Amino acid sequence: MKIPSTSHVHMLSYLVVLLLLPLLSFAADPDSLQDFCVADLSASISVNGFPCKPASEVTSDDFFFDGLTKVGDTSNIFGSNVTGGNVLTFPALNTLGISMNRVDFAPGGVNPPHSHPRATESGVIIEGKLLVGFVTTGNVYHSKVLTAGQMFVIPKGLVHFQKNVGVGKALTIAAFNSQLPGAVVLPFTLFASTPSIPDDVLTRAFQVEEKVVQSIRSKFSS
Amino acid sequence: MKIPSTSHVHMLSYLVVLLLLPLLSFAADPDSLQDFCVADLSASISVNGFPCKPASEVTSDDFFFDGLTKVGDTSNIFGSNVTGGNVLTFPALNTLGISMNRVDFAPGGVNPPHSHPRATESGVIIEGKLLVGFVTTGNVYHSKVLTAGQMFVIPKGLVHFQKNVGVGKALTIAAFNSQLPGAVVLPFTLFASTPSIPDDVLTRAFQVEEKVVQSIRSKFSS
């Protein structure tokens, strides 16, 4: 399959978004021990989650976030873009156990199979027509085509994806019961890790020849 | 203040939505012990949360919900309407620790001061112009006027409200880290409970005369 040379760049910008997003992975977060603990992302010490910005420096603006107002750039190999409203971009979410994303899709765009290590995801379709599917640990595939206003839920930790099956672009707002749900994006996890998972592990696991593994890996190399 | 006679009905329909919504109240929900446990709302036995529908009866449709597609009826005394996408309306959320609401506002409409006993709320404005405010346990009021795409967070258990300050109607999609966040809606809690909180408790607490308490109560009587 031919990829325009520019697409590596696009893929990378997509990867950047995904890498920002999944630095953490979650379950039900520990409960907050105060009204709020706005994250100090540049604290000198690192703890489970983030230390709190001094309460004296917290203002009303800390509790509101503009980052989801912009349409995401879908000109990448997947034709989709995730914009994260999580503790890394919206520090007030620290200790509060919730986050939200906007996901934009070009026509035919796919949010590739991935899992959120410790968060259940729920979402509402705002625009367009999306196929939403997930696979249980019992390997049962559940899916449905949704349009504006319809809601879905993806049980915690299961592999799922969305595909824009409409004629125009699509948009969904997703919520997670975690301040940073994390994302194990399978194409990257399996074929774009640093260093690489050994070829013989992947050939045995997926029952393919080495050249298939190398071909897929080349698509994600940067 | 004069209320058209029909408005009691509206207030009641509003109350019905609110009563459906808040039967449960939450913190971070206990973790799920299987991929899913679709609620059996009519089970003969009652447990913490709900028993599970037999796995053999679960279909893909269980994981998708249409209830948030309809615009809520805002012709009530508050000029707002909450439609809940929680375990009571979307049983697949049982044990998954998340839920979402749509809140519609008529021009000038208010989602009155309330708290979610054990859930943090986060939301995104989809349409219109909303004033979103909350008060900390230290009695500091934080607020901001938000427009489409902007996100807010209300720390767990704090009193908050929204008011449509735009010229047209408004809509927000809210998420909760709980399968049913519950709502303590202060006008109803204080002045419309059954039976009533004794007048002398309210007069002492709010430093008003008994006739003020009775006047407020009359507005919510049905």
Next chain:
Amino acid sequence: MKIPSTSHVHMLSYLVVLLLLPLLSFAADPDSLQDFCVADLSASISVNGFPCKPASEVTSDDFFFDGLTKVGDTSNIFGSNVTGGNVLTFPALNTLGISMNRVDFAPGGVNPPHSHPRATESGVIIEGKLLVGFVTTGNVYHSKVLTAGQMFVIPKGLVHFQKNVGVGKALTIAAFNSQLPGAVVLPFTLFASTPSIPDDVLTRAFQVEEKVVQSIRSKFSS
């Protein structure tokens, strides 16, 4: 209703107690990761809860607290006084998920309607005769008049109050499943926040005229 000019001072001293108490609000606290982590209330860094005092500086005295031995001053507008045995006054409670208060009541005194954002409260009447009531999220009011030795429970996050209905003073010992339960004290939350909740929000929510809101607010202004 006339308030002696000195009462503002009393109300303030009452407010001080309440403000000390509710700086944090809770659910079931995260579990402790060591036998104890005595709070270092003056640590340079702020985290969820508090950092630990160095173990080498911990002594037996850290695990015992004298603060509840004193009768609280009930000469304020409510005729009641809350003394908190929580992490802010008894640092050894940090990470241990429990706290206790003593609440003193003058004859007729009221502990005004409030909620603990994330803690269930349980208590025992030590002296006197108290009306204890709470309202569910379904707006059902439950109450009973209790005397010495009787125990009550207030489900997590619900609005509740106590009123001394005996001839003499009253005293109760309350426990919370949180190191600092937090308190949303409704008269202060609604009418004494800084800055104020806009009048039009309160008039619409409580269906009263603006002058009623301003009159109540004046009782709590300092």
Next chain:
Amino acid sequence: MKIPSTSHVHMLSYLVVLLLLPLLSFAADPDSLQDFCVADLSASISVNGFPCKPASEVTSDDFFFDGLTKVGDTSNIFGSNVTGGNVLTFPALNTLGISMNRVDFAPGGVNPPHSHPRATESGVIIEGKLLVGFVTTGNVYHSKVLTAGQMFVIPKGLVHFQKNVGVGKALTIAAFNSQLPGAVVLPFTLFASTPSIPDDVLTRAFQVEEKVVQSIRSKFSS
């Protein structure tokens, strides 16, 4: 040490109290998924905790408990008596994560070394003079003599005891962050289990001769 023959009976009645108390053992309890779930202690099905009594059968009286009003009978070998206000005696505590006990002491009475498998204990002395002590997992013994109004905390799972060191009787009200804290009462656990822990295990563990083990066991045999 000579024990009057009647004391076995007393020891047993003491044991009965303790056996009622510790049927369950806890950590921070899972969060409640509704305002309340009053335990149905006689349900046909057994779940983690208890099923809920049908909401339609719940009355205000369910939320209040008289059991702690009575002075406990301290005429047993320990000279102390624990009265439990936990889910087994006060079913409304089910899912609410808290419980309270009253502990009565005769002069010189001891609440023998025990641990609560998953609950932190906190308490206030109501009457008398008590030595309260606990041992950390690092084998450090912390203790203090407390009088009326003083508060103590026993970190989760640690071995602790109380002894009445005053001239009269003593009373304490204890709270636990669990609906049923459970109690591992060491004299009974080690020497009064059914069947018995093998003698050779105890002789090796405590470095004593078999006759010492048998002598202690005889004191607790019934």
Next chain:
Amino acid sequence: MKIPSTSHVHMLSYLVVLLLLPLLSFAADPDSLQDFCVADLSASISVNGFPCKPASEVTSDDFFFDGLTKVGDTSNIFGSNVTGGNVLTFPALNTLGISMNRVDFAPGGVNPPHSHPRATESGVIIEGKLLVGFVTTGNVYHSKVLTAGQMFVIPKGLVHFQKNVGVGKALTIAAFNSQLPGAVVLPFTLFASTPSIPDDVLTRAFQVEEKVVQSIRSKFSS
């Protein structure tokens, strides 16, 4: 790649083990509300986890399990076999938040890339020489070759695998902080679900041609 016709059968037997294993998926399990709640796997009602076997029917044998004594059959396409000591095979683990597996490897055998939706895994090599690797959500691959007695940890929800890189067979004992960790086994999740994930989703996600997807799928079809 040629697969002996018998291998489908082997693959299936492997699949059976895996399907038994992953019916549930977890985070930190909710805390137990009693000493134990031995699962009643054949209860008429289904709840989060399992109802408890009546305490009167519990015997000492319930707390001990023989299933890990047998060497697993590694004659399948992966050359490895997982034997689960989880709540489905060892019912006493219900509500206790832990489980253990034995994993047997033929020379060259691979436990294919998979994740445990809500459990951290830790393990000790008992025999042989294993390459153990995992990929973070930031797509960093961590690995090491381990021999008898060495211990590894796989953070919750991350994709990991083991490969026998020694000359003989290998064995590891793994532990999970969950009564049933669940497993998302990627070859099966992506290519052997029922029904299948649409080809166009997989071709877009992995940047391969449809025939590659169909070829892989054929290896896992049964």
Next chain:
Amino acid sequence: MKIPSTSHVHMLSYLVVLLLLPLLSFAADPDSLQDFCVADLSASISVNGFPCKPASEVTSDDFFFDGLTKVGDTSNIFGSNVTGGNVLTFPALNTLGISMNRVDFAPGGVNPPHSHPRATESGVIIEGKLLVGFVTTGNVYHSKVLTAGQMFVIPKGLVHFQKNVGVGKALTIAAFNSQLPGAVVLPFTLFASTPSIPDDVLTRAFQVEEKVVQSIRSKFSS
């Protein structure tokens, strides 16, 4: 019972292992808020658990541990030795909620009665023949003699022990749902604390004469 004079030294070395082990005690640990947070055991600040080593300094070696490869020295008064694979020795376990121990037994060796304040223990016998027993909070003793491959579970917080009842040495691998389970080792807790539990408390609790208490204590004095 005669103890060779050198045994005090052995007992101490045994004590050292045990003291390293139980500095912390647990329940279900709070959930991790990132993929990993390798403990910085020498951080200047102390928090619940440990601060994280800077992510930039984390290497693959951090996730693997060699400490369980060595046979423990069982030449002490108990004839057993616990080697801990917990956060204090394997810092990568920080925030991950799991740990593992190896326990070696000389013929006839006993791992004395102890409890893990907040962790359930599960284990597999690797070599030899062990009697494994525990006592419920209802004082029921459950036990069984296990051989290689058999698995046991000890409910959270209950007193348990193991004794080598085979002719040769024995080895078990135990797992805990906690990064550091903590251990309340009863002979040390009751008779070797610093300072000592008062004699009169122990004589009353165990119904023995003071000279018995002093005799036992002398066996553990160092």
